[in-house]
Amino acid sequence: MNFIWDNIFRQTDKERTLTQRLRQNVLFQDLTGTELRLLENIVNVRSYRPSETIFRQGEAGVGMYIISKGAVNIYVEEMINATGELQSVPVTHLSEGDFFGDLALVEENSRRSATAISAEETVLIGFFKPALLEIAQRNPTAGVKILLRLGEVLGRRLRETTAKITELKRETKTT
Amino acid sequence: MTAVEYAIVRERRIKLFFFLGSLILAFLFVLFVNNMMVSLIVAVTMYYLLAPLVDLLERWGLSRIWATTIPFLTVIVVVALTSALLLPALWDQVKVLQNEADKYTKAFSELLDQAEGQFGAFFKSGENPSLRHQVVPLVSDWAAQFFKGLPDLISKSFTVLLLAPFFGFFLLLDGRDLLRKWLNFVPNNIFELSLNLSYQIGTQIGGFVRARLIESVFVAIITWVGLMILGFPFALALAFLAGVLNIIPYVGPVIAAGPVILISLANGDGLTGVLLIAGLYVLIQFLDGAILVPFLVARIVNLHPVTVIVAVIMGSQLLGILGMIICIPLVSALKVTTLAVYRHLINFRT
Numbered sequence: 001m002n003f004i005w006d007n008i009f010r011q012t013d014k015e016r017t018l019t020q021r022l023r024q025n026v027l028f029q030d031l032t033g034t035e036l037r038l039l040e041n042i043v044n045v046r047s048y049r050p051s052e053t054i055f056r057q058g059e060a061g062v063g064m065y066i067i068s069k070g071a072v073n074i075y076v077e078e079m080i081n082a083t084g085e086l087q088s089v090p091v092t093h094l095s096e097g098d099f100f101g102d103l104a105l106v107e108e109n110s111r112r113s114a115t116a117i118s119a120e121e122t123v124l125i126g127f128f129k130p131a132l133l134e135i136a137q138r139n140p141t142a143g144v145k146i147l148l149r150l151g152e153v154l155g156r157r158l159r160e161t162t163a164k165i166t167e168l169k170r171e172t173k174t175t
Numbered sequence: 176m177t178a179v180e181y182a183i184v185r186e187r188r189i190k191l192f193f194f195l196g197s198l199i200l201a202f203l204f205v206l207f208v209n210n211m212m213v214s215l216i217v218a219v220t221m222y223y224l225l226a227p228l229v230d231l232l233e234r235w236g237l238s239r240i241w242a243t244t245i246p247f248l249t250v251i252v253v254v255a256l257t258s259a260l261l262l263p264a265l266w267d268q269v270k271v272l273q274n275e276a277d278k279y280t281k282a283f284s285e286l287l288d289q290a291e292g293q294f295g296a297f298f299k300s301g302e303n304p305s306l307r308h309q310v311v312p313l314v315s316d317w318a319a320q321f322f323k324g325l326p327d328l329i330s331k332s333f334t335v336l337l338l339a340p341f342f343g344f345f346l347l348l349d350g351r352d353l354l355r356k357w358l359n360f361v362p363n364n365i366f367e368l369s370l371n372l373s374y375q376i377g378t379q380i381g382g383f384v385r386a387r388l389i390e391s392v393f394v395a396i397i398t399w400v401g402l403m404i405l406g407f408p409f410a411l412a413l414a415f416l417a418g419v420l421n422i423i424p425y426v427g428p429v430i431a432a433g434p435v436i437l438i439s440l441a442n443g444d445g446l447t448g449v450l451l452i453a454g455l456y457v458l459i460q461f462l463d464g465a466i467l468v469p470f471l472v473a474r475i476v477n478l479h480p481v482t483v484i485v486a487v488i489m490g491s492q493l494l495g496i497l498g499m500i501i502c503i504p505l506v507s508a509l510k511v512t513t514l515a516v517y518r519h520l521i522n523f524r525t
Contacts, residue, residue: 041352044370046363052183055367062371128367130374134351138233 018045021068021125025099027149035142042134044126048118061104061112063128070122071095075115088115102153105132187362194360210334216501217335218342222350223384225250229347243347251340261411268412275441279434282441372516379511387422387504390467394421394459398431401455408438417459423503425480426487432456478506 019036022028028039045068048054055061057077065072072095075088091114094100104110105127136143176184205211225246232242354373361369395418402410413435420427432453439448478486483503490502 042355044355044358044366046366048363049179049183049186051179052363054363060367060371062367126366128370130370137230140234 018043018068018125021066021097024097025066026153027099027102027127027146030145030149031142035139035145038139038142039131039135042127042131044128044131046124046126048122048124050118050120050122052118052122054116054118054124055101055112057112057115059112061101061107061110063104063126063131064099064102065116066099066125066127067094067096068123068125069096070124071119072098072100072122072124073117073119074100075117076113077115093119102150105129105150106154187364190360190362191365194357194362197357197360210338213497213501214335214338214342216504217339218346219380220384220388221250221339221343222346223381224388225343225347226381239348243344247340247344247347265411265415268409272409272412279437279441282437368520376512380508383507383511384504387507390463391418391421393467394418394428394463397459397462398455401459402435405451405455407435407452408442413438417456419500421463422500423487424478424483426483428456428460478503478510482506 018040022036022039022043023031028036031039046065048070054065054072057075071093073090074092074094076091077086078089079085080087100116101112104112132143132146135146205215225243228246229239229242232245233239237245358366358370358373395414398417399410399414402413407413413431416434417428417431420431423430435452435456436449439452442448444451483506486502486506487499490498490500490505492498494501
């Protein structure tokens, strides 16, 4: 599961302003200064305490989060035995600059496929479907740029997933 | 509960308290400050009507402030010019109608007498006091109150005319920002739900407001044209009334047709005239149902007739004629909101 949640576009810088943080995200890297300023006024900045749940697996999801400060652990609820008891299995640890939940931006009636819990004092930039639609309405050029990048991210994730599944199939055959 | 968990729960409770507190305060403010509710309803209507245009201008490269100011000023100029052209004529018609109110009451009482005479066989004389003596004072009172309350309604309208554009402008300019800032009070655990909910409610109410307004303007225009073709007096005032009352489903068109039929009877148009007028109003409702409603059906909130009547009665008791008109958009908004909240709460968690 790690390969799905791992951020393949990870940035390393520590302290960044909201605009800088947005500019450094792969989804918004093509935006001009004006488009970024519009985006800055549309996103939601949220603070989380350590161990605070950001969202739970199975909940309806409406958008993605970029980690502006802090870190987030991703867990998947798995059935551990025949009684149906669930256990949270950690799948990845995300840090500053990483983003997660992007599938919810394009999926209709999206459900969270994992649980996200903040690992420390964390500040997240929330970019949700209503914001994406607002940008597409108010500045379609910016909307197209974001959607193209989002397509690229999802495509890359799909390619990596396919590669991983092929690899797993090959391993299963050989054992 | 660990110290961190306790801190999280405490923070959520504080945020929820401020969120709900600000919501209740805003609600009380709107409810109890004079003219605030009507001004806000008009402002929200302006917002939903102009928002697509403002977004379009912004898409063409204008800054938000200009994209808001240009259509806003244009609408104000257009409304002012239209009012300057139509209001004197409308006012003249209302004045004439007021002066001739006695004539129409008299005609109405005669009509009641005739009806009573014709159906007299069904009533045992002496047991039922005259229908005329019961109904006519009620109608006269209502008409007198309407015309007496008219100056007050107009003075209120002036306050609303000043406040509503002011609110409308800032809603268009900063409304989304304000909502975003207000949503900052929402605790983290219900933030996504609240955000999505506010978006859904906004979209549905926007569609509803635009659809109802288009419908009302359509009804007013075809009523005006129809009455002009028939050469009916007070066409403009009656068409305006038909447009406004069309906001009230089922009951509105009937109330709007009432004075027209009365005037027709008072003018001695006879049965043919009454049938023509009734036919015109039925035709207008048919055209509305056949042409407009199919296009707007998804956006018009269907209220059950019983809900409409209960809402109209409550509205009239609370705020008079104005209450009758604004209760339907309010109840529709409440229905949209309740349904969206319910669906969302059911669907949000598996």
